[in-house]
Amino acid sequence: MPISGLYALTQQCADTAVLLDQVRQALEGGAQLVQYRDKSNDVALRFEQASELRALCREFGVALIVNDDLRLAALMDADGVHLGREDGSLREARLILGPGKIVGVSCYNDLQLAIAAQQGGADYVAFGSFFASPTKPGAPPAPFDLLRQARHELSVPLVAIGGITLANANLLVAAGADALAVISAVFGSPCIREAAAGFSKLFNRPTVH
DSSP, rough: OOOOOOOOOOOOOOOOHHHHHHHHHHHHHTOOOOEOOOSSSSSSHHHHHHHHHHHHHHTTTEEEOOOOOOOOHHHHSEEEEEEOOOOHHHHHHHHHTTTTTTEEEEHHHHHHHHHHHHHTOOEEEOOOOSSSOSSOTTTOOOOOOHHHHHHOOOOSSSEEEEEEEEHHHHHHHHOSSSSESSHHHHHTTSSSSHHHHHHHHHHOOOOOO
16 A cells, blocks of 8 residues: 555544544545544544544555554554654564554654664654644654655655645645645545545545545
8 A cells, every 4th residue: 555645644533433434535535544543541442443444444445554552553453553752663563563564653853763764664754743733733843855855865655744734735745745644634624525635636646436
């Protein structure tokens, strides 16, 4: 499954039916990856939601990545896991999930961290925050030049994250981002499908109706 295009990151939602409807709209709008993000302590709900989302994503041939939680990713057979700075080691994730799964790594604004992640077997690296983010207001800023430099030094796909909207997304694509990780500008939109389609058009990807 390619790491490119719109990478839709879910908002926390206790209502599984609502969450599934939101993600279905994003997929119909052309999302190429989905990341399940839920920071709650309700293990049963998280397992239920992640499992339902995995089935939905497979309808569309799209990978479901679990944010931060390697145990959950392994338990419900997700397509991969995304690791932040304090979410366990890349080596551990690869050993537990196996060679066929996707392991992505947050590298913030640190190119050397990304180089190490690629050497360690990461399938993609994520940089950001490129713009002020309502989800992580204290995130360190990342410059556009980081993407340009990473494009020359890395062979793995580059994911941009942080405050991305339709008004600024094209700047990141032009700087070398292979995928755009978006939360609010998709799932906070009055029409999720249209918002997703707007991002997808930046990569010339057809939407599903």
